[in-house]
Amino acid sequence: MAGTEPRLEVQALEVPKRDLKLTHHIFRYPAKFHPPVVRALLEKYTRPGQVVLDPFVGSGTSLVECAVMGRGSIGIDVDPVAVEVARAKTRNYDMRAVEEAFESILHEVAPLERSAEEYASRMFSDLSDAEYSDAKTEENLWIPEIPRLHHWFRRYVLIDLARILAVIESTEMDERVRSLSRVAFAAIIRNSSNADPVPVSGLEYTSHMKRKDEAGRYINPFALLRSSFKKCLSATAEYRRQLPIEAPEPVVLQGNAMDFRVGEEVDMVLTSPPYHNAVDYYRRHQLEMFWLGHTLNQDDRLELLPRYIGRPHVAAKDPLLKRDWSPGEIVGEWEEKMRVENPSRAADFRHYVTAMSSAFQRLSETLSVGSKALFVVGHSRWKGQEIPTGDIYEEISSDSFSLKEKLSYPIANRYMSYSRHNSASIDEEYVLVMQRR
Numbered sequence: 001m002a003g004t005e006p007r008l009e010v011q012a013l014e015v016p017k018r019d020l021k022l023t024h025h026i027f028r029y030p031a032k033f034h035p036p037v038v039r040a041l042l043e044k045y046t047r048p049g050q051v052v053l054d055p056f057v058g059s060g061t062s063l064v065e066c067a068v069m070g071r072g073s074i075g076i077d078v079d080p081v082a083v084e085v086a087r088a089k090t091r092n093y094d095m096r097a098v099e100e101a102f103e104s105i106l107h108e109v110a111p112l113e114r115s116a117e118e119y120a121s122r123m124f125s126d127l128s129d130a131e132y133s134d135a136k137t138e139e140n141l142w143i144p145e146i147p148r149l150h151h152w153f154r155r156y157v158l159i160d161l162a163r164i165l166a167v168i169e170s171t172e173m174d175e176r177v178r179s180l181s182r183v184a185f186a187a188i189i190r191n192s193s194n195a196d197p198v199p200v201s202g203l204e205y206t207s208h209m210k211r212k213d214e215a216g217r218y219i220n221p222f223a224l225l226r227s228s229f230k231k232c233l234s235a236t237a238e239y240r241r242q243l244p245i246e247a248p249e250p251v252v253l254q255g256n257a258m259d260f261r262v263g264e265e266v267d268m269v270l271t272s273p274p275y276h277n278a279v280d281y282y283r284r285h286q287l288e289m290f291w292l293g294h295t296l297n298q299d300d301r302l303e304l305l306p307r308y309i310g311r312p313h314v315a316a317k318d319p320l321l322k323r324d325w326s327p328g329e330i331v332g333e334w335e336e337k338m339r340v341e342n343p344s345r346a347a348d349f350r351h352y353v354t355a356m357s358s359a360f361q362r363l364s365e366t367l368s369v370g371s372k373a374l375f376v377v378g379h380s381r382w383k384g385q386e387i388p389t390g391d392i393y394e395e396i397s398s399d400s401f402s403l404k405e406k407l408s409y410p411i412a413n414r415y416m417s418y419s420r421h422n423s424a425s426i427d428e429e430y431v432l433v434m435q436r437r
């Protein structure tokens with residue numbers, strides 16, 4: 001068991017600087033991998049032609065790096081927005097088709113854009129209910145049934161977004177390019193909405209945003225779309241130029257890390273699992289999920305919810321909380337500490353540990369003996385104390401994995417600021433290099 005072997009010294013990971021942005025920045029995703037770290041790890045632990053699995057792939061950072069380094073890769077995520085983004089970032093596009101599609105979308109939407117004067121006046125006045133309903137009905141616009149829709153968006157912004165989306169969905173183009181266009185559209189949703197774009201932990205119309213709105217906030221979704229397309233175009237072109245000839249295209253699957261099957265042999269796992277109670281991925285992408293049609297109503301959303309690992313407020317009836325609970329020393333100590341102060345937080349923690357134990361089990365069935373599994377983990381805090389995520393992983397995976405190395409590197413300038421008031425703080429990360437026993 002973990003704890004009986006001598007503790008490993010933490011080694012510093014050398015992370016060379018690199019200027020290429022590739023497709024890493026086309027969509028803002030919380031708690032993303034730092035791409036140069038992925039590159040350094042792939043260089044150190046894999047060879048070209050090998051296949052890497054990321055069972056918590058998020059926005060696909062590991063897949064982008066694998067592809068340009070000639071490694072095959074498979075990514076899995078429970079979140080449909082993550083899956084669409086990861087796919088869009090890793091397709092080997094015909095760049096002329098992308099250019100033509102973007103041009104024709106921009107051409108079609110141009111007459112739908114309001115005048116500069118109207119956008120300036122909309123900083124202080126929205127459409128009336130009647131104007132909103134008339135525009136929606138006359139143009140037969142589809143607007144998603146987001147709970148508390150008008151809390152999240154101004155009415156004129158909803159009309160603008162619906163007009164843009166209708167053009168993206170109806171313009172003739174290759175389906176992969178359409179998906180890229182949808183991701184470029186998804187990338188403007190948060191900034192078009194009333195939600196604060198800064199906190200990554202969830203979705204909030206903060207007092208900071210309310211103050212901005214009172215002072216007059218300029219929102220022109222068409223202008224945001226133009227810059228999103230521009231970014232996507234240069235990013236996908238750069239990615240494509242960096243791809244080796246005959247690079248295998250990454251496979252991206254929507255699935256559950258606790259229960260997945262991959263159709264090919266995997267040489268290594270490289271992943272950053274969700275932290276306990278840090279980012280609410282389910283809530284974070286709610287607006288984009290509705291606009292992209294991945295969830296059409298609240299029932300669809302509720303069906304997705306139980307699959308997310310690390311979320312807060314797990315329901316007492318959740319099946320994972322009904323499983324036998326016989327924790328190791330470290331997990332047991334933390335669960336007890338939390339239970340004394342806050343039983344529901346302790347239940348969330350039990351859920352997290354049980355879910356991650358299942359994910360480790362699944363990985364052990366996927367990897368052959370001797371293969372490596374690399375976990376990038378940050379620190380999370382509870383009541384000012386650091387939760388030792390690395391030690392917890394070591395303990396819960398010890399039947400099938402042994403910890404071989406522990407590397408660390410500082411985080412600089414990352415999209416990791418959790419929230420304007422959240423106490424979670426993650427400013428350094430570790431890489432646990434584990435080996436299948």
Ligand SMILES: C[S@@+](CC[C@H](N)C(=O)[O-])C[C@H]1O[C@@H](n2cnc3c(N)ncnc32)[C@H](O)[C@@H]1O
Nearest residue numbers: 032033056058059061077078079256257308309
């Ligand atoms: C730390 S993020 C990964 C970020 C990723 N490395 C990147 O660069 O974008 C963790 C991911 O785990 C996903 N996740 C949560 N529960 C999951 C589950 N049961 N199965 C698969 N993925 C899950 C979340 O949706 C989130 O995308």
